[in-house]
Amino acid sequence: MRIERIDDKTVKCFLSNEELEEYEIDYKDFVMRSEKAKEVVQEIIEHATEEVGYKPPKFAFDLQIMMVPDQGLVLTFSERDPDFKDMKDGEKLIECLQEMKRILQKTKDVTAQLPAPEKTEEKAEKSGKKETQEKPGFAVFAFSSLRNVMNYAAALPSNLRVDSTLFEMDGLYYLYLGKGHASYGRYSRACIQALEFAALYAADEGRVLQLKEHGTCLIEEKALKKLRG
Numbered sequence: 001m002r003i004e005r006i007d008d009k010t011v012k013c014f015l016s017n018e019e020l021e022e023y024e025i026d027y028k029d030f031v032m033r034s035e036k037a038k039e040v041v042q043e044i045i046e047h048a049t050e051e052v053g054y055k056p057p058k059f060a061f062d063l064q065i066m067m068v069p070d071q072g073l074v075l076t077f078s079e080r081d082p083d084f085k086d087m088k089d090g091e092k093l094i095e096c097l098q099e100m101k102r103i104l105q106k107t108k109d110v111t112a113q114l115p116a117p118e119k120t121e122e123k124a125e126k127s128g129k130k131e132t133q134e135k136p137g138f139a140v141f142a143f144s145s146l147r148n149v150m151n152y153a154a155a156l157p158s159n160l161r162v163d164s165t166l167f168e169m170d171g172l173y174y175l176y177l178g179k180g181h182a183s184y185g186r187y188s189r190a191c192i193q194a195l196e197f198a199a200l201y202a203a204d205e206g207r208v209l210q211l212k213e214h215g216t217c218l219i220e221e222k223a224l225k226k227l228r229g
Helices: 017-023 027-032 035-052 089-111 121-127 146-155 184-194 205-214 223-228
Strands: 002-007 010-016 061-068 072-079 138-143 163-169 172-178 199-202 216-219
Touching (some): 010 035, 027 061, 027 072, 035 072, 138 146, 146 172, 172 223
Antiparallel strands (some): 002 010, 010 072, 163 172
């Protein structure tokens, strides 16, 4: 268990896969706020109090959960301000911008593995260089719930012609997203948008084969279209 103090009201705790197994707990427990998760959260708060001088909030706190593929979970505890509704618009904007900055920092390493937006023909002609590096044509994202998959599907353009297959494994939902007949630019934006609802699980064939072998295929073709209804 590694605890980091962000500011007076926020602490971050990293739980490795080994620690999650030791606690016999996973992502779903924290999402569903199970009794087991509450016990672990209380233990984390006690450790944070001793190690970094964290003072538990007098009121409620927000818990953010982020999966770190192949490593574990990051839990972020933030004190919820009871007077938040009374804040001025300028203060709200500053808080939103700070939160966006934190999210972008978290996803910087992850998005580096995703397909980059395609250069336009005009830019390619100006550079005088041809693309020689093969662009990745698929990515797999892990969702904590089917509802999150459906929300993601609803957020995408209805005419986006990507390939999509939905799997379930160990209580999580995995969406295979292939370029299909979409332009590389639109496909790339769809991948980046997926990070608002899920974590990147894989961008290599080996992990996909493992998912096909051990997971259950729920929707084999056009999963996003079918989930969007």
